[in-house]
Amino acid sequence: MKELRVAIVGATGLVGQKIIDILTERDFPVRSLTALATEGHGRSVDFRGQSIPVQSVESADWDSIDVAFFAASNEASQRYAPVAARHGVTVVDKSSYFRMDPSVPLVVPEVNPGAIGESRIIASPNCSTIQMVVALEPLRRQYGLTRVIVSTYQAVSGTGREAMDTLRRETRQALEGQPVIPSTYPTPIAFNALAYCDKFGDEDYTGEEWKLTRETQKIFGEALPVSATAVRVPVFVSHAESVYVETEKPFAVEDVRELLAGAPGVVVVDDPSRGAVPTPLDAAGQDMVLVGRIRRDLFVDQGLHLFIVADNLRKGAATNAVQIVETLMSRWA
Numbered sequence: 001m002k003e004l005r006v007a008i009v010g011a012t013g014l015v016g017q018k019i020i021d022i023l024t025e026r027d028f029p030v031r032s033l034t035a036l037a038t039e040g041h042g043r044s045v046d047f048r049g050q051s052i053p054v055q056s057v058e059s060a061d062w063d064s065i066d067v068a069f070f071a072a073s074n075e076a077s078q079r080y081a082p083v084a085a086r087h088g089v090t091v092v093d094k095s096s097y098f099r100m101d102p103s104v105p106l107v108v109p110e111v112n113p114g115a116i117g118e119s120r121i122i123a124s125p126n127c128s129t130i131q132m133v134v135a136l137e138p139l140r141r142q143y144g145l146t147r148v149i150v151s152t153y154q155a156v157s158g159t160g161r162e163a164m165d166t167l168r169r170e171t172r173q174a175l176e177g178q179p180v181i182p183s184t185y186p187t188p189i190a191f192n193a194l195a196y197c198d199k200f201g202d203e204d205y206t207g208e209e210w211k212l213t214r215e216t217q218k219i220f221g222e223a224l225p226v227s228a229t230a231v232r233v234p235v236f237v238s239h240a241e242s243v244y245v246e247t248e249k250p251f252a253v254e255d256v257r258e259l260l261a262g263a264p265g266v267v268v269v270d271d272p273s274r275g276a277v278p279t280p281l282d283a284a285g286q287d288m289v290l291v292g293r294i295r296r297d298l299f300v301d302q303g304l305h306l307f308i309v310a311d312n313l314r315k316g317a318a319t320n321a322v323q324i325v326e327t328l329m330s331r332w333a
């Protein structure tokens, strides 16, 4: 298989570091790795036993790159991704900047690999969207979906490295009886739950909630009504989601369990009698989307409840991005 010259923009961040781990874990064919961030600042990253110096993205030599993972900020993607693409680089973007651009495919390989066309820039969805569509796609295909209502319980790592430090510090301050000074979020996150993961937008829904609505519709290619409440909780890694769906066709709960158990990227963890329900700690560090609490609604016959949990840094970000390139490579072969 052809080895690729890979760049990571945001190589010092949480997602960038996870991409480095995953390239190694999956034995991805890397000819060279270029680590980019705002500035080098004398920093380096470790890749397969090698120390790679971090360089400023400003000075990147795009002609020497085949594939670039952008895991930085919307501003960095807006500014540098089109430049990289013009130099023939295939860009997989983890920021939200290009996601709703009609000319840019928004891809989850288990769900819509066919959406990858000729675009040099491919967007990877928001972490909370990815895990939800992986679990809902088999139900959509089999039964059709007419309504989705989702409430999320999102880990602080979804906000980046600084937020993890904030949760550690605030937890220590609270346990030691010191005043808790919020920093990453407007109010303390330790021992708390914040019913806004992002800025408020249209109709009093937050940006994160609109992403769940709009990105799901784009990926499924249908105007499915998706209403979301996104909540930040004091968990370090893995987002959980309580999802309610209504189906077009009738279902048997046992069939739903069986369907999900055979679905790509999904593991069913659903035996309440033995306490088997998915948790963020179970999901952290692995790539599968865990689904449990599968049950019919008490009052709506074609209503179904699910609890969906996945590692936001892996399947929600780094793994999905690497899988997009693997999908492309299978076409290039």
Ligand SMILES: NC(=O)c1ccc[n+]([C@@H]2O[C@H](COP(=O)([O-])OP(=O)(O)OC[C@H]3O[C@@H](n4cnc5c(N)ncnc54)[C@H](OP(=O)(O)O)[C@@H]3O)[C@@H](O)[C@H]2O)c1
Pocket: 009, 010, 011, 012, 013, 014, 015, 016, 036, 037, 038, 039, 057, 070, 071, 072, 073, 074, 075, 076, 094, 095, 096, 125, 126, 127, 157, 158, 159, 160, 161, 162, 312, 313, 316, 317
């Ligand atoms: N965390 C998640 O669960 C998650 C999930 C899905 C998508 N994402 C998206 O992935 C991206 C990275 O998130 P993260 O959690 O890894 O954040 P992070 O831990 O805060 O890391 C941000 C990285 O981006 C770099 N960066 C920031 N601005 C830059 C610029 N203008 N030019 C070049 N590099 C720049 C930083 O470099 P310096 O070290 O030089 O500052 C750092 O390497 C974001 O777009 C985020 O929305 C995150």
